Amino acid sequence: MRSSYWALLCAAVPSVLVGILVAQNVSSSWQDLNAHKDFHFEALSSSFDGFQFSQLVVGVLGVLVISSEYTSGLIRTTLAAIPHRRAVLAAKAAVLGVIALVSGEVLAFAAFFPVQAILHGVGIGLSISSPGALRAVLSAGFYLAVIALVGLALGALLRHSAGAIAALFGLVFVLPGVISAFPAPWNTRIGKFLPTNLAGQLISQQPHADLLSRPWSFAVLLAYPVVLLLLAGYALEHRDA
Secondary structure, three states: OHHHHHHHHHHHHHHHHHHHHHHHHHHHOHHHHHOOOOOOOOHHHHOOOOHHHHHHHHHHHHHHHHHHHHHHOHHHHHHHHOOOHHHHHHHHHHHHHHHHHHHHHHHHHHHHHHHHHHHHHHOOOOOOOOOOHHHHHHHHHHHHHHHHHHHHHHHHHHOOHHHHHHHHHHHHHHHHHHHHOOOOOHHHHHHOOOHHHHHHHHHOOOOOOOOOOHHHHHHHHHHHHHHHHHHHHHHHHHOOO
16 A cells, blocks of 8 residues: 555654754764763664654554454455455564564664764764664664554454554553653553563663563563464454454
């Protein structure tokens, strides 16, 4: 669908542009910012500041991969042609996952290099061979693929574009803010399982001590689409189209 290409373009622009704007602002004000004792800037994760917008775009694309068929009624034709309903969902997940992963990795590399080139001007830029840099870039692309598959699973579970998009928006934008308002230590104990915090551990130079370790962050992040797709497959198999 033509909208899919537009969605990927909408994901690409903020992924690259926002990081460049942040890096340019930090670079131009570096002497003043660095003079403050409490100022802390992480050059590595700043490359992916724009991904907070593009994650919603790829998630919406994942929702529409299946919810658009429910809206149009074509899901009945699809399931009549392929009676094994879980195979339909698996095929959609495979195609979407590959496209989202490849696109996410391309965007991650495209965001990393210009940001770090700007930061090199003030002596804080990193190269792809710097410790943790390649891991962070690959993790950023992987995160977008995860969100796309979560969107697909929500679309299959809710079967309604607006509802699934609202649920996705709540998961990646609203829920972190709500949980951060919880009294300590519950804000951290619960918040460390949120996708945004899991991804933050993987793309940061220094992991946060109060959050999950990087291996556990990767495992839990991967569990999100796996568990939701299993639930979606069960629901697709046991209810009417």
